[in-house]
Amino acid sequence: MNQDNKEPKLGIIVAGSLNKGIEVKLDGSASVEDVAVGRYVAIEGRRHRFLGMLTDVSLGVTDPHLTLTPPDTNDPFITEVLSGTSAYGTLHITPYLIIGGGASIIEGPQPVKTVPSHFSPVYLASDNDIELVFGKEDKDRFWIGNPLDMETKLCLNLPELVKRSNGIFGKSGTGKTFLTRMLLIGILQKSQAVNLIFDMHNEYGWEGTSEGSKRKVKALKQLFQSKVAVFTLDEENSRHRRVSTDFTVKIGFDEITAEDISILRVTLNLTDLAVEAAYQLQRRLGRSWLRQTLELSDEDIEDKLEGLNIHTSSLQSLKRGLNTISRLPFMQPHVDTPAVNELISYLDRGINVVLEFGRYKDITAYILVANLLTRRIYDRYRDLTEKAMAENTQPPIPLVITIEEAHKFLNPEIASQTIFGTIAREMRKYNVTLLVIDQRPSGIDSEVMSQIGTKITCLLDNERDIDSVLSGVFGKGELKSVLAKLATKQQALIFGHAVPMPVAFQPREYGSAESYRSFTDDAGSAEQAAKDIEELW
Amino acid sequence: MSTEAPQRAGEIIATSTTDFTAQCYELYQLPPLGSPVKNGDAELEIYAIVYNATTSSIEPGRHPIARGKDETSEEAIYHSNPQLEKLLRSEFSALVVGHKAGDKVHHYLPPKPARIHSFVHLCSPQEIRDFSQSLGFLDIIINSQLPIPRDELIAACLRQISRAYEDADSFLVLVGKRLAALLSDNFSQLSAILERIKQ
Ligand SMILES: Nc1ncnc2c1ncn2[C@@H]1O[C@H](COP(=O)(O)OP(=O)(O)OP(=O)(O)O)[C@@H](O)[C@H]1O
Ligand SMILES: [Mg+2]
Numbered sequence: 001m002n003q004d005n006k007e008p009k010l011g012i013i014v015a016g017s018l019n020k021g022i023e024v025k026l027d028g029s030a031s032v033e034d035v036a037v038g039r040y041v042a043i044e045g046r047r048h049r050f051l052g053m054l055t056d057v058s059l060g061v062t063d064p065h066l067t068l069t070p071p072d073t074n075d076p077f078i079t080e081v082l083s084g085t086s087a088y089g090t091l092h093i094t095p096y097l098i099i100g101g102g103a104s105i106i107e108g109p110q111p112v113k114t115v116p117s118h119f120s121p122v123y124l125a126s127d128n129d130i131e132l133v134f135g136k137e138d139k140d141r142f143w144i145g146n147p148l149d150m151e152t153k154l155c156l157n158l159p160e161l162v163k164r165s166n167g168i169f170g171k172s173g174t175g176k177t178f179l180t181r182m183l184l185i186g187i188l189q190k191s192q193a194v195n196l197i198f199d200m201h202n203e204y205g206w207e208g209t210s211e212g213s214k215r216k217v218k219a220l221k222q223l224f225q226s227k228v229a230v231f232t233l234d235e236e237n238s239r240h241r242r243v244s245t246d247f248t249v250k251i252g253f254d255e256i257t258a259e260d261i262s263i264l265r266v267t268l269n270l271t272d273l274a275v276e277a278a279y280q281l282q283r284r285l286g287r288s289w290l291r292q293t294l295e296l297s298d299e300d301i302e303d304k305l306e307g308l309n310i311h312t313s314s315l316q317s318l319k320r321g322l323n324t325i326s327r328l329p330f331m332q333p334h335v336d337t338p339a340v341n342e343l344i345s346y347l348d349r350g351i352n353v354v355l356e357f358g359r360y361k362d363i364t365a366y367i368l369v370a371n372l373l374t375r376r377i378y379d380r381y382r383d384l385t386e387k388a389m390a391e392n393t394q395p396p397i398p399l400v401i402t403i404e405e406a407h408k409f410l411n412p413e414i415a416s417q418t419i420f421g422t423i424a425r426e427m428r429k430y431n432v433t434l435l436v437i438d439q440r441p442s443g444i445d446s447e448v449m450s451q452i453g454t455k456i457t458c459l460l461d462n463e464r465d466i467d468s469v470l471s472g473v474f475g476k477g478e479l480k481s482v483l484a485k486l487a488t489k490q491q492a493l494i495f496g497h498a499v500p501m502p503v504a505f506q507p508r509e510y511g512s513a514e515s516y517r518s519f520t521d522d523a524g525s526a527e528q529a530a531k532d533i534e535e536l537w
Numbered sequence: 538m539s540t541e542a543p544q545r546a547g548e549i550i551a552t553s554t555t556d557f558t559a560q561c562y563e564l565y566q567l568p569p570l571g572s573p574v575k576n577g578d579a580e581l582e583i584y585a586i587v588y589n590a591t592t593s594s595i596e597p598g599r600h601p602i603a604r605g606k607d608e609t610s611e612e613a614i615y616h617s618n619p620q621l622e623k624l625l626r627s628e629f630s631a632l633v634v635g636h637k638a639g640d641k642v643h644h645y646l647p648p649k650p651a652r653i654h655s656f657v658h659l660c661s662p663q664e665i666r667d668f669s670q671s672l673g674f675l676d677i678i679i680n681s682q683l684p685i686p687r688d689e690l691i692a693a694c695l696r697q698i699s700r701a702y703e704d705a706d707s708f709l710v711l712v713g714k715r716l717a718a719l720l721s722d723n724f725s726q727l728s729a730i731l732e733r734i735k736q
Contacts, residue, residue, distance in 0.1 A: 062722065063722050063724035063727075075735060077709070077710065077731070078731055078732075081713030081716075081717060081731055085718055086717045086724060
């Protein structure tokens with residue numbers, strides 16, 4: 001148990017409970033101003049070493065007179081004597097792990113089942129502690145950033161991460177996109193999974209922008225040319241942005257099903273009856289139902305809709321909606337090779353695909369396309385996985401699908417109907433998981449939220465969003481104060497399945513030449529990286 | 538332990554478990570208020586803190602009378618009345634705060650009190666430093682019943698002790714913190730003492 005504590009001692013434990021956390025009285029030499037919530041601390045108990053997170057800081061006095069007649073603070077002697085004695089700081093610590101002593105010596109860090117004894121000294125956690133818990137950068141572990149106020153690399157086990165669906169949250173401008181881009185690189189390099197990214201704002205494929213410096217930052221394809229393909233829905237726009245694309249996606253009318261319409265109910269402003277009508281029409285008219293419905297003239301209606309219980313107003317409502325869809329420039333009456341086939345052929349080869357939306361940032365297009373393609377891909381993954389199980393063959397490469405504005409797909413109203421709801425709920429039964437990005441997590445169905453394995457959240461300030469992200473998490477109240485105090489940019493809190501305990505961290509810097517080098521360096525295949533870089537400069 | 542001969546401060550004329558009174562050999566040769574003194578031998582050395590001093594007539598019934606009407610200075614009075622040195626005496630009282638038995642310093646009362654006619658010596662700086670390694674003696678002073686204000690005594694004692702330290706400031710901060718813990722529920726007493734020991 002006698003680890004060298006090179007880090008400064010903060011104080012000693014004076015009270016606490018496992019559920020409510022531990023109170024630490026600060027030593028006179030340590031100032032409350034030197035510590036910040038979210039920091040990791042190590043507690044040297046009598047038999048175990050504990051690791052916890054600093055979740056609150058407060059000030060106390062031993063005698064209330066002190067607050068009524070404060071001492072002469074200009075006198076350094078008086079101030080020095082009183083601080084830490086009569087007037088002291090208290091730290092509130094949520095204990096998470098036992099990292100030394102007992103079973104943890106053999107089995108590694110263990111969840112806490114007790115608290116350290118009275119008067120155990122408390123230190124800032126050392127680099128060693130962090131490394132012990134989160135591991136070193138290696139073939140599975142990807143460096144995502146540094147714990148707040150620490151130099152240590154915080155690493156994430158990516159094969160473990162992609163076993164579940166994950167979420168990245170935070171209000172606008174807090175760094176979700178930067179964080180996601182970095183995580184996608186990690187997944188690409190170390191998870192043994194392949195990415196499909198529905199890139200609403202064209203920032204993951206070729207390049208994105210950094211709002212601070214207004215400069216461009218490289219995205220996946222620039223860094224990992226041979227491992228990434230860029231698909232586009234808007235060829236002209238991509239060309240305009242000088243992105244070399246691998247495939248232009250067109251969607252045929254006959255690829256659209258009533259299900260696709262049903263999840264667009266809100267965005268297309270359809271009535272329930274209009275959605276119901278779509279199902280009926282599809283049943284009656286078959287694959288070409290959309291085209292036929294659009295072409296229905298008033299005379300045909302009687303014939304074609306005979307026996308169907310569709311009200312004219314519902315039909316009108318539906319037709320308006322279908323018209324909106326059919327006017328989307330990437331829609332065509334018929335497409336010979338459906339985009340999904342091309343997509344799958346890339347994914348099968350382990351090539352990551354970014355689908356750019358170009359100018360079609362309209363949410364209707366995004367939901368429609370993401371949902372439609374994902375459903376096809378999912379069907380195929382399901383078939384392949386089932387086949388693999390039955391015939392004992394190789395299952396498909398695990399797939400991670402990234403979607404933005406996730407609450408549009410996963411709100412309580414439609415989460416049970418969309419393919420994304422299904423994927424989120426069933427974990428990775430068929431080797432498909434999600435990476436959802438959202439700035440309004442409270443809009444996501446709570447059941448889906450509870451299935452999200454690992455959550456990374458930047459600053460959130462809406463109470464409901466905070467609640468929804470933290471619901472069901474141990475130490476929720478305490479994490480809330482950590483979350484609410486994150487910086488407005490480039491700080492995040494990660495917790496859940498892939499991390500042994502929550503960590504507030506500063507994501508790796510992204511955008512400098514050096515950062516690109518560090519990303520491409522640990523690609524493993526150093527040669528390929530070098531080649532990629534050579535081609536770039 | 539210091540090798541120079543310890544300076545004798547007086548001879549004990551009254552004694553009890555908790556304190557003793559000693560008479561000085563020379564009139565007014567009193568150890569300062571709060572100074573650490575010792576009594577006894579290597580077997581049992583008693584440590585005490587000077588908390589009171591008096592100078593009065595040798596005979597209880599006889600009060601000193603004013604004699605300086607025609608003199609120009611105080612010294613002149615003593616010069617013209619050499620018998621005064623014999624008629625007056627200086628005494629000091631010290632509160633027992635610990636003892637040393639063999640090599641070990643204890644910050645609690647000794648098993649037996651000092652003896653009448655035994656000598657009282659000033660403690661050497663080394664002895665003071667050894668004794669004040671632990672600040673347990675503060676407890677005894679805080680909890681004693683004395684004719685003088687305790688805050689005054691504690692402050693005087695700490696000022697005296699701090700002189701044995703090269704870095705008196707750090708020592709005072711250290712004891713200040715210890716006092717703050719002992720007086721955690723009495724901030725006014727604490728600040729009264731701190732005001733008296735700050736440099
Ligand atoms: N890891 C990082 N490295 C460098 N800069 C960063 C990083 N994270 C955030 N930033 C800076 O913060 C800005 C906002 O980040 P980002 O675009 O990722 O926010 P966002 O949460 O995706 O916002 P929105 O909700 O509007 O899409 C970036 O343009 C960049 O300047
Ligand atoms: Mg963004």
